[in-house]
Amino acid sequence: MSARPGGPETAARSHPARRPGRVLTVIASCLALLAAAVVVGVRALGQEPTVTLLANWTGEDATRFREAVIEPFEREHHIRVDYQGSNAESQVLGADVEAGTPPDVVVLTGPGELAEYARQKHLVALDGLVDQADFGSSWATPLADGHVYWFPLKADVKSIVWYPADVGEKQRQAAAHQPGQWCVGVGSGATSGWPGTDWIEDILLQRYGAGVYERWARGELSWRSDQVKGAWSTWRDLVGAGGAPDLVRRALKTPYQRASEPVAATPRGCTLEHQASFTRNQPVWEHADGRYESSAQLIFGAPAPRAWEVSGDLVALLHATPQAKRLIAHLASADAQRAWTAEESGFSVHGGIRPADGGTGSAWHRSLALALRDERTAHCFDASDAMPPAVRDAFAEATIEFLAHPAHLDALLRSLDTLSATRGLTWLPSVCDRTS
Template identity: 65%
Template sequence: MSAPDSGPGTAAAPGARRRPPRRLTRTAVVLASCLAVLVAAVVVAVRALRQEPTVTLLANWTGGDEQIFRRTVIDPFERKYHIHVDYQGSSAESQVLSADVESGTPPDVAVLTGPGELAAYAGQKQLQPVEDLISEDAFSASWATPLNGHVYWFPLKADLKSIVWYPAGTSGQRLKQAAGRPDQWCLGMGSGATSGWPGTDWIEDILLQQSGPRTYERWARGKLSWRDARVERAWTTWGHMVGAGGPRALVLRALRTEYQNASGLLTRKQCTLEHQASFIRNRTAWQDADGRYVPSGRLIPGATAHDTWEVSGDLAALLHSTPAARKLIRYLASAEAQRNWSAGESGFSVDSRARTTAGGASASAAAWYRSLAATLLDDRAVHCFDASDAMPPSVRDAFAEAAIEFLAHPGRLDDLLAGLDTLRGAHGLTWVPSVCDRS
């Protein structure tokens, strides 16, 4: 409790800070507010007088990720080129972009996770070619996939997906035991408008590890039936591993948990393992647990593939070929931007020019980060892009919904696969020409 104010003749105690009069404090606050408004007005005026060009950019980074992106990528670009980046971050970027395109007001540059979605926009003549803006040898064809003779996107950030996280100190025997218990998997299927994708990641990875990249490639490109025995086996394997249709409490836990909160189940001692992409390692729960990883193929029943990885990426594309937008695209594809983004250990670069630093990872970076960066750049490994992200949007979305339905009602699998097969054959779908760097 603070002591009551003393009379005016009372001296302050030695070393005590004298509180300024309230009127002076109020004046200072008002003055500070006026200065802040003045500074903002000056910035706007300077931009107007200089006619500083602006480029609009849509991506999915919000919160802390947005701050990292602004600090490591946007700010250096603005300082270097004197071009203002009007950034919009949204976790529902696909829906935002679709609405913007429909209204005729798309952003100049967009960063999306799905080459399938970008291929659809390219087919609608909404994207501009970027092959003349990126280094020819920077990215492999599985990352910057040619479509109808042009390249329309390239990766700004990449992640590895065929991995299982576990707490440091967990023995190999304990890992295998936990992998056989559905309740030991930290699984959250929720993700707003895109709920279900954690389940598609599981199924895709299981198919890749059990049947290899050739089968995976055919399926991801719409060339293999969803009712193929190998595809069906991937679904049922996932169902057995995570307890599809099992104890109600376990299924509801997975359905009601947001994917970004699944690692919180680890903190509450409700699970031990998480099948999730490399980005999840930055969650507080895995940082506190000093999370380690093992290739998923070591824990998936029936896995036969060797050194084969599912990967994902945030892909930059150009919608308006303005001078400012082209400079931004060229910058995002530069080794400088790729290294800046990966330096904060918030993602990885697959730019071949970054090989000497393992994706931008310095010698002081965490061992898990250096290891994952090296795997993404390993020429001897097989890397296959996330299959659902590579599929046409309608198939991708139906796949995610089917994963949710299967988790709750695995007995409906035949109907779910038949429905996906029918959708696969729909007229007018654009399929990417490749998803694996080799098969």
């Protein structure tokens, strides 16, 4: 900070009796301001180790992530993490890449999107930085070139239905066949519609198994096949698509985070929510002591799930700076993953962490952690997240149109078939850890 010319001298002549203590205080303040200016200058010149990180956690989730995972890294390595959280991170990343200013590290939910960035040479292979054996090939998926470009920081289970603790089995069975008892909200800003894709994916997976599901997620099974079309029709019947105007309007206008709010109403406005494990942290489900049941058991009366649909927050590297490499190694470590799991904001599938590690010991968290490690059942990644971005987005938009106008299904599926056949799209080699 610079004083105006002659300022200090004029001040001295005006106050010849200034006390020494006051002078020392002023000097100390100036030195502090000067030091701050030097720090800002050093950062501006890029001389302080800094790594930029883009992820989708905002609000309380971002605070938990920073406190549990980022701050320990900053203290240990003396590297500042410039974190940006956005609910529209795909759009933010796309704009940054196009402008030539992408972050060093990104956390995305879509392996299909990451595969496209890898094809375009925007991602750095993680060879030597991450041990694939810590996660397995279904989570740290090798692409056609043999390299791994991402790994999961956390995982979630999607083949589940939440209900209040005081709702018994017979009540749940009856509610499952009443469209008004489902808490449905497909709003999500720029990504609206994805809760609908979760429904269709899970129905297909539970009715036909991992083999059919994987063929479809890899672009090898027509959207107009009997299996896929049947999944859409089943969803229609369950939630009343195109039926009661009030139900449809509620589903279309409600953000997914608020879909369960009618559970807290008197009388209850809905009882069941088909949503991923992360929704258990919503205040409504915490207050209702939310419990879960597998969607296969509740909707189809199956003795057990045919497979678990899962999702993940996947870490990828765009700039191989020394500090970015250190952050990648930290995020892939058992310690960082255990700390994030302890927040019950998700689950780790790191081989060095037992399902019982971390967390507060709540029964729902322990049991879902075990479901993620169940070697007797297949685990299939969220199909829309695994699809090429253009197909994923069109799928999400189609679920919104279908909710209001189910009679448009044939036209919607024909359009999705045409889009999926477009040349040059990047499809993942696999989305399930096994298909039999």
